[in-house]
Amino acid sequence: MLEKNRLFVFPTSRAIRTFLGDLKGSNSLLPFTLTIDEFFKKSTIINDKKYCDEEQRFLFLKEAIKDIDVSKLGISDSFTKFLKQNEYIYRFFTELSSEKILIEDIKTADTYDYYFEHLEILSKIYDNYVQILDKNGFVDRVTYFKYFDLNKSYLNKFSEINLVFEGYFTKVEFDIIKAISKEVSLNIKFFSNEYNQKSLEVFKEFIEDDKIEIDFEYVVNMSEKKVTYKNEMKSQNGYVEIKGFNSRVNQIAFIKASIVNCIQKGINPSNIALVLPDESFASTVQLFDNERYFNFAMGKSIENRKLYEVSNAIYNYLNEKEIVNIERLNYLKIDKKYVDDNIQKIYTKICTKENFEFLCEYIKSFENNNELCEKFDDLVYKLKRLLFISENPLLVKDVYKVLLQRIKEIKLDDINSGKITVLGLLETRANSFDAVIICDFNEQFIPKASVKDKFLSSKIKAMTNLPTLSDRELLQKYYYKRLIDSSKEVYISYVNSDSNQITRFANELFAEKIDYNVYDNSYRHILYNNHTLKHFDKAIIDRVDLTKFSWSASSLKSFLDCKRRFYLQYVLKISDHDISLKPKSFELGNIVHEILEKYYTIDESNLELDFRKIENLFNDYRSENPLLALDLEIWKKKLHDFYIYDSKRLQDSKILALEKSFEIEFDGFKLKGIVDRIDFNNQTNRYEVIDYKTSSSLKVDTFKNYEKAIDFQLEFYYLAVNDLYKDDNIDTFYYDLNSVKLIEEIALDKKLELLSTKLEELKELSKNDISFEKTEQKSSCNFCIYKTICDRE
Template sequence: MQIKQKLIVFPTSRAIREHLLLNKSSNSLLPFFLTIDDFFKKSFFFNNKKLIDEEHKFLLLKESIKFDDFKKLGISSNFTQFLKQSDYIFRFFTEISSEKVDINEIKNVDTYEFYKEHLEILNKIKINYIELLEKNNFIDRVNEANHYKLNKDFLNKFEEIELNFEGYFTKVEFDKILQISENTKLIINLFTNEYNKKSIEAFKSIGFELEENKAYKLDISNKKILEETQVKSILQNFEIKGFASRINQIAYIKATIVSCIQSGVEPSKIVLIVPDEGFINKLKLFDNEGYFNFAMGLDITNSKSYKLLYTLFNLFSDEEFKIDFSIEFFKINKDFLEFIKQNWNKQLTLNIFEFLEKEVLQYEDNEEIIVKLNELFYKFKVLFFTNNSYILVKEALKILLQKLQKTTIDDVNSGKITVMGLLESRAVNFEVVIICDFNEEFIPKISLKDKFLSTKVKEYANLPTIKDRENLQKYYYKRLINNCKSLYVCYTNNELSFISRFASELFNRKIDNRVFDNEYKHIIYNKTNFSHFDKQIIETIDLSKMTWSATSLKAYLQCKRKFYLQYILKLKEHEISLKPKGYELGDIIHKILYEYFEKSLDSFERLEELFVKYTQKNPFLTLELEVWKKKIYKVFENEKQRFENIQILHKELPFNMTYQGINIKGAIDRIDKQNDKYLVIDYKTSSSLKVDSLKNYEKSCDFQLEFYYLAVQELYKTLNIESFYYDLNSAKLLKEEALDAKLELLNTIFNSFKQTKEINFEKCEDKALCGFCSYKIICNRE
């Protein structure tokens, strides 16, 4: 006679491992363990049907949307875009199926019919999708409720099943639980607090009266409460600190780990919770000591194969992508490069796919990643070449990149401090919990399931609302916090990021709004004292032999030290910020003006298109460009009146000439002609534009209009020229009244260049000029 075992079910594999470690000294027969996902899979079966994989799911859904009204849903049917956006539909279908809610029921509670059209489209997609599932003998969450049967052969192996429940059962899952409990004795361990009231209500529906802040052991089969204990927090130490820089949280995390270990805590009893897994890449960069092991695995975006595909995709899809150095750096085969270039906009064939597969696999040298790539290429061969799917090579490359971004490998060189996401922490207890990124942008985590319906409609339809999802996250955090002795929380506190609204509720104490970067940043940054160079720089240089632009001349006249660093040493500013540089807005406005004046001024729609075009190229300037759009409208209204008497001769006209024996160069924004007079125009976006007068021109450092004047004089052999600044803020032309006087001053400056051979490149006296200078750190003028 076979002895029946006990089955214990945990939320995750991590929870099973922790349980086994805690009970490794126990001298008894071990029960059987499963995760809750595996438990449900083994407890039910589907006659003559198989579970659908991700690749086939996508193909069937792509087939299901082939009707005209689909475009009204606001989701692209383009292969690449749909692959990315199909998750919205899958998650919606999964949710309503799991909660046993029909789309027609949702239409009934949508009183004002806000979603009527969208729901009808979604219903048609769902009907088509289920038909295809049935036709191909596939099971998905969308149709499983119609087919699953209890697997008594599996369940009868166990005398008792004990399920450690954390979270929320969908209605389908709860029905399955009740079916299992009728066949085999089922015990559920659960905890209650103010955030899992929906679960309390579910158990109430089957006869259990549960209270908040209790730990229960429930006999579901016999509808009995076996144990009931009050839950008390064991938290003893709590600390929360804000940091102006997200990176500086890492310094705090490392300092906290060292402090805890020195106080006697075992490293394996410390966990770091990361609400946003994107933080992991930053954490790895600073993990010189090998503190961390990453429970979620390591992504492969730094692998050779990913870099190869990323380089190829950006090389041929982004004209502005500076990639030449990457081709050399990654040693990309030139023949392979040429092959991709020739086929970029062609349909993907099996031969092209297999050639791409071969090259990528040869390029990769990490054995574990090669295994993942082989799996991926096999799946995509099914995806791309089943049902005669039409896809371009560039689309296939994009899809490969998207999938690789989500692919992980095991962290084999792991440290003792566990790093995990919130869901992985279920049913696992740690002595010390560190939570980073406790910011509104990461906590609460936003769900894709809330795309199609409002909270009110979901509430009336008995679907989980945003508030329900937030409460579930609060439940997990509350459980995590109550079960640790020490809690350390850090977050980013600056003009763009602020602490999560969960903080005041979960921590129940006043939060100190100070930032603590300076106390910890020495941990991750080398202590380097800047050695400012204050000595004189005297060089023998013939300035008359140089080629001068108005910009370089201005730099020389304002600050000789800046000129030396920028134009002699050619020290460039670091390009490390995502935020736009000060000059970028002006450059974009110049480009818009250039393109707009190519054609008639009658089309403001075209102007709108130009602003949209450049906003997409630089989304960080969206607000500024929206403001400038209104200003440029005024400029063009003004120009429409001027164009009755003028014609545009040139735009962005480059010149390179000799004046007084010295080379000068530049590019003239615009040259107009009015009768026999030439008008030189320089666009200005500065809100503090000042035009030199005869009273103050002697102190001027700006000779841009004088350079332009000389270039036009050389080009058209005339003195009938007027020079203007176009103040784009006020839509007014401002004439250079001191032109002749400034030309004489320019002659004086150029003569001095010919006579002076030894230059003292000293720092400027006016320190107000240093505020926005790129070299102020070198000069010790911060």
């Protein structure tokens, strides 16, 4: 029977759950268990000091860099950037203190003074930081080793401590271990393979002949300084499957297929693990978990929750007023006008507690998950502690960026989910599974690059006995080999493309089993239903009174060109949803029209028209969209020729109106539109109706082909100007801005007669049901937004 006063220490909480699960049927009291982090905290005490939390630590570090030029370290001293970058300095300091290395030791090793300037700066920051901690009565991992004592009253509760070691002991940690072993019997179990020999050097003094054999399990009694157990380890896996995919997402299809395969073989789903070398991929896996296979040990990402989606959508919109960002607001039911009136108004102003709280409350109002709201409240509370202590006031836009970064880091606890455990590599320590699935087995993820080598080279680190990049990579390889060797079945996927390849480590593990083919098509059916589009091909017959419509030239053109398109657009009002970065012709045309309108708008203080005014107007429409930005630059150059040509024209003419809207009655129909420009020619004493055209394929009807005309835009404008000025002396022109010339509508009178005929036909059609059939001219479908519905792709 297990005794009450024995303590078992494991690397992870998951390993504890597995251990206790195996004991449930033993009819005995369960032993005490702790993770190794909890063990170190409970086994030591700090007298007369408080442990520094993350927010307080940041403030102390910010104070420590005051009056120090940290830009030479590649770090910014601005509050918002340092909020993220301070981790680099802190991790460097903790690494040194954990290994009992002084910055002076590194200076000695740096014989060529290559890092002298960096080390001098870091040394000043370190001294300042330690002084600030001491002055305020705090300790953290940087100074912990100076002040800790053993918590003997706690340790003496146990007759024996059994610790499962997976990883690496720092010098400070191993000193604590040795001190504990003098107080209570301490057994350490560890596993040896070719990749963790350096981390096991600390145990060599307990091994006969100082030789730790590879692929063995050991138990060392630290108190008695001897090996009490030694056993050869053999690989458990009898099945390995490796598949490559062109698309990262398509690995999820392989993952699902592997799960089904395992279950069909009789493997308990609770003993299947999905390991993610890059834990951020969990959010993508989560999106495709329709069957609810998975439970996420790292917690669930909130990137697909309203709190993050709304905050991210507003942030993107405030920074770029692109159509894709506007459509995202609409999709999420965010009131654009409210954002413009309330958040945009304060976005570039100093952030106060009041407007920060207003911003947070507005974002939170979209979320209804109680757990997420509580975690968000906690985040806001911590940020308020940081943001409003700064001596330098911050702008709302900078604070928003920090807030968004912190929101993205929130994880939700995954409870009552599937049986398949999804976990990161470190969570696999001291665990074994019947089947393990590892995705992203690529060079960029395995072994994963460390962020702790920012300030020093591996050579200097090796000379000062600090863990190097190579040491950390070997440790990761150790974890993978332990995981794979202890699993009966192993399924591995990787991305195989021009820019991605399987990790070279795979050749060390299973060189003969690597498959370099790609299998996207073989598994595609699992993620994507290959439904063919069901096109709407039925006749549409409806009673519509066309005389009740208010017709624009474009809606009439749509009806005459394709009745089906007219019905979908103007009766059913189905709008286009395309949010491509490629600018649409009307988007560019609208900007050019607006620029010309503003250019010719009379400025009482400056009646001179200058091309510099056009250039300045283009600057107002600068876009982050590179495609639109390029088009605008091209049109800026084109309008220079227009400026010269039109300046000469206006010597004999006068502009009467710009962007003149109208709504008139004609032959029993309401006609509406906006005339781009109305001039009066002093030489001919005639009005000139001008319609700007940016299209490079402008065509004008002639006396030979006008009978087939469907575009009556200039006729609409003629009727509007006639109604406005009560005068028939009107000429109508297209202003071709590409070739910079006026093109007259020479068949105007004939087309006005034809327009009357077409409108009479609309009256006749309205007396009965109308068949809104598709056009027979399939060339009209090339740029139609409804061509998918009509199967005219």
